[in-house]
Amino acid sequence: MNTATASRYTAEYQTIASALPGQDLPWLKALRAEALAQFSEQGFPSPREEEWRYTNVSALEKKLFSPSKSLTAGDVDAEWLKSCRLQDAWVVVLVNGHFSAELSVLEGLPEAVSVMSMADALAKQPDKLEKYLGLAANQSEHSFIAFNTAWFTDGLFVHVPAKQVLDRPVQLLHIVTGIDAMATTRNIFIADEMSEAKVIETFVGSDIARDGVYAASQSGTGAANAYLTAAVTEVFVEQNADLTLYKMQSESEKAYHFGGTYIKQARDARFTHHNFAFGGLLARSDIHVDLDHASECELNGLYLGVKRQHIDNYTRINHLKPYAISRELYKGVLDDRARGVFQGRVTVAVDAQKTDSQMNNRNLLLSDDAEADTKPQLEIYADDVKCGHGVTVGQLDEKSIFYLQSRCIDEETARNMLTFAFANEMVDKIKIKGLHDMVLEQLLARFPQEGVNKEWL
């Protein structure tokens, strides 16, 4: 193993350890120590591991990203921040891995609902956190989880009590501004019985901050920062509860993003995930769902790669009990020399009779140098189930292009329209207007839009 390089981060650990939240909690100290030991031994995941075979993270070991000990929100551009913050939402802003009360918007929260920083939660509700932290994210899964447990500086804690329906979404705005910075955050979202909530995770980087849109930084006017985001989110959807989680990842061009979302669904619980993976030089998302009796999950994903981006999505759905339903659709659009990876694994346990599962992955390659790797896997141990999967990798359909041409549209516009339409199917699934528009803008900024008229959409 890469003990020598891994220890570079480990060696630095003592410089941050005392600044990490929850120092007074023995259980957390023990948990962090255990995680640190595991990470020190294993290092970052290696392509030799089956689940990481398409994604080489060794660049992280060549660089040394540094966490910041405290909040440094001074250099966040106010105007730009406004454009990232959703209207009609409670917004929790984390800058370089630390909560900024000043930039956050939390007025009018129902009293029984907790929306607070992880550091606050550890101070105010330590017993609850002791119960939930690490309950959904299994440290032995891969060493990024251990890394996150050892290093996390803050995060978002959301707890919606039973029967409470949150009428506004909660937005986590995760900003990284520093050069060679490292933001390691841990989030916990709990939706108690029969509650309903929507949570949005947005990951953005500072070079966007300066230029407004990603496209500007691509043209070379903005100096893109290299930094590392390592975020782990644990989600608990209790009986009959309904939680929708959106993730919009539009990190800077040179950023590394590792995000893990681990969901435990109780009986009859519903969970919907929308994963928009647009940014970063190297980005990996893990989504891992455990389904109980008659629970339902829907996983949607859209990954867009341009230039030399490498975007990897790994999903796992565990049908543990009978009658659960899972639906998954991931789409990828890859241009230039970008590489997209989809690995989707569905396991159906012996007990999970009457499972109903559908998984689909569709990829559009816009250039000869772009690459899509896709690996759907079904592991079925029960004998009375309905499971299917489908995969496509291809170019735009020539018949569709001719059809549009015969309707007066020139070929280039036709191609742009069809590319846009392919991706827009996923954007159109967003039920929150402000977020929809934000994601749409990101989509339009990433691909040639000549002839695609936003006003007509």
Add this chain to the structure above:
Amino acid sequence: MLSIKDLTVNVNDKQILKGINLEIKAGEIHAIMGPNGSGKSTLSHVLSGKSGYTVTGGTATYQGKNLLEMAPEIRAREGVFLAFQYPVEIPGVSNVYLLKAALNSIRKHHGQPEVDAMDFLTLVKEKVRLLEMDEKFLYRAVNEGFSGGEKKRNEILQMAILEPKLCIMDETDSGLDIDALKIVAEGVNSLRSPERSFVMVTHYQRLLDYIKPDFVHVLAHGQIVKSGGPELALELEEKGYSWVEDDQAAA
């Protein structure tokens, strides 16, 4: 309007059209009938500019211009409309978006400003009513999940809004039940005008019960073997295509 002279076309080095001659004047409706494999669809595809066909000889002149030199979208903007035998489903692009994009492309081509949003909506809704379509269709993805009849009706809707000069209708009647056929035919008939010509490519006579052609041409083995008035279609229906094919073989 359209003058085709000695047109020969190959597909993959195989000659499909073997010297087509056709004169279509403004306001006329021409039916082109023929058995499967006679080259009917090839003719409509070549006229609309679909790739995969090689013109090896002859000309097609549309309003004094060389039609075969134009890109498909230019032909469309100049007023050539192909109603597809199998209209393509385009998920993610709404009907109304496509109509607007198409209409504005035509206007731009003719140096006119973009259509006013309100005027456009009024126009579209009027045509939707005319074709007895549900307004909801406008906001659905182009042809996605439409029934066969809905797709064909959608083609006529596009035609009604884009107001082409030359409409090429490729097997419009295929896959339509009698009610849908009537609605489509009514739509086409309402678009008849002294300035607009139609080329109706069809295998069967039944469409011609509802849209009365001025001329009927029979295409067999890549050539027009017989031309006549509407009565020719009835004769064909009665005697079958073997009648003209036998004639051709004898000649």
